[in-house]
Amino acid sequence: MINTQTAPVKTERKISPEFVRISAASAIALRLQSGRFSRDFDFGGINLLLNYENGCLSDCSYCGLARTRPGAYEEKSFIRVEWPLVETDRLIGRMKTHEDKLTRLCISMVTHGSAYRDTLEITKKLTSTLRTPLSILVAPPTLNTEKLQQFKDNGVDMIGVGLDAITEETFRQHRTNVPNGSLRWDNYWNIINESRRIFGPWKVNIHTVVGLGETDKDLIDMFVYLKEHQILPYLFSFNPEPDSRMAFSEKASITRWRRIQLVKHLIEKYEFPADAVSYDDQGMIRKMEIRGQSIAKAIEDLDAGIPFMTNGCPSEGGEEAGCSRPYGSYRPSESFRDFPFQPEMDDMQLIRTELALQEII
Numbered sequence: 001m002i003n004t005q006t007a008p009v010k011t012e013r014k015i016s017p018e019f020v021r022i023s024a025a026s027a028i029a030l031r032l033q034s035g036r037f038s039r040d041f042d043f044g045g046i047n048l049l050l051n052y053e054n055g056c057l058s059d060c061s062y063c064g065l066a067r068t069r070p071g072a073y074e075e076k077s078f079i080r081v082e083w084p085l086v087e088t089d090r091l092i093g094r095m096k097t098h099e100d101k102l103t104r105l106c107i108s109m110v111t112h113g114s115a116y117r118d119t120l121e122i123t124k125k126l127t128s129t130l131r132t133p134l135s136i137l138v139a140p141p142t143l144n145t146e147k148l149q150q151f152k153d154n155g156v157d158m159i160g161v162g163l164d165a166i167t168e169e170t171f172r173q174h175r176t177n178v179p180n181g182s183l184r185w186d187n188y189w190n191i192i193n194e195s196r197r198i199f200g201p202w203k204v205n206i207h208t209v210v211g212l213g214e215t216d217k218d219l220i221d222m223f224v225y226l227k228e229h230q231i232l233p234y235l236f237s238f239n240p241e242p243d244s245r246m247a248f249s250e251k252a253s254i255t256r257w258r259r260i261q262l263v264k265h266l267i268e269k270y271e272f273p274a275d276a277v278s279y280d281d282q283g284m285i286r287k288m289e290i291r292g293q294s295i296a297k298a299i300e301d302l303d304a305g306i307p308f309m310t311n312g313c314p315s316e317g318g319e320e321a322g323c324s325r326p327y328g329s330y331r332p333s334e335s336f337r338d339f340p341f342q343p344e345m346d347d348m349q350l351i352r353t354e355l356a357l358q359e360i361i
C-alpha cells in the first residue's frame with residue numbers, strides 16, 4: 001500500500017530532473033507552444049535549462065536568473081526570453097518525433113547543489129534516445145575533472161562555459177560569489193582547461209559578452225588566445241534584463257558590436273593578424289588594416305553577411321551553427337544583433353551602415 005504521507009512530492013514541485021525549462025524558440029519549434037518567429041527560418045537547436053525552486057545560487061549582475069533579482073525563479077526570464085516548463089520525458093518523446101529536424105541539443109546547468117547529478121541523468125536519457133549531438137553549458141562551481149569525464153563518457157559532444165565577463169576585473173565586478181565561494185575566475189579557467197583536455201580541440205566553447213566593461217582590445221586578445229588553444233568563442237551582446245542590477249546599463253553601441261563581430265570572424269577564419277588593429281587610449285578600435293591571408297575570401301564573407309550570423313555549436317558534421325539561439329542578444333521586437341539565418345540584401349544594407357567601416361579603414 002502506498003503511504004500517501006510519504007508519497008514522492010518531487011514531481012508535484014516540478015523540478016529537475018523530472019522537469020526542465022526550454023527556450024521559447026525551442027517550445028515553438030517542437031510545437032509545445034504556439035507562436036511564430038518574426039521571419040521564417042529552420043530552427044533545430046533545442047535548449048534545456050535546469051529548474052529548481054530556489055533557482056540559481058549565483059548572483060551575476062547582468063543575468064535574469066540571478067539569486068537577488070526579484071521574483072520567483074520559475075517566472076524569471078533568461079537572456080530576456082521566457083522559458084516554459086515541461087516534463088522531461090514528454091519533451092524527449094516530442095524530440096524523438098521531430099528528430100530529423102533537430103540540429104543540436106543543449107542542457108544549461110545552473111549553480112545548484114543538485115545540478116551535476118540531474119544534468120547527468122538528463123544526459124543519459126537524451127543520449128540513449130536521440131542521435132542529435134549534445135552540448136552542456138556548464139556551471140563550473142558545481143564541477144570537477146571527474147564530473148566532466150562522466151559527461152564525456154555518457155556521450156556529451158561539446159562543453160560550453162559561460163565565462164561572459166572576459167577579463168578578471170569585469171568578472172569580479174559582475175559575478176558575485178556563490179555561498180560556497182567557488183564562482184571564481186581561476187575556477188572557471190580550470191574547468192575550461194580541463195574541458196579542453198578531455199573533450200579535445202574545437203569541442204569547447206566560451207560564451208563571451210560584449211558590453212560588461214571590457215575594451216575592444218580585451219575582446220580581440222581573448223579571441224586570439226582562444227584560437228591558439230583551439231577553443232571557440234561565441235559572441236553575445238549584453239542586453240539589460242529588467243530588475244537585474246544592470247537593468248539600466250547601456251548595451252554596446254551597434255557600431256561597436258558589428259566591428260567586434262567582423263574582427264572576430266577574420267581572426268577565426270583568416271589568420272587575421274592582431275597587430276592589424278590599433279586602439280585609442282580607451283582600448284577601443286581606432287583603425288584596422290584588412291590584410292593577412294585570403295582577403296578576397298574575407299570580403300566575400302562580409303558581402304554574404306557571414307560574420308554577423310549567430311555563433312553556436314554546430315550541427316552534426318556541419319560547419320553551420322546547430323544552435324542559433326534566436327533572441328539571445330536582443331528582444332524579439334528589436335533588429336537582429338546576430339542573425340540565426342544568412343542576412344538578406346536589406347539586412348546587409350543596414351549592417352554596412354552600422355559598421356561604418358570607412359571610419360576605421
Ligand code: SF4
Binds near residue numbers: 104161234324
Ligand atoms: S552555443 Fe548553444 S548549444 Fe552551444 S553551449 Fe551555447 S547554448 Fe549550448
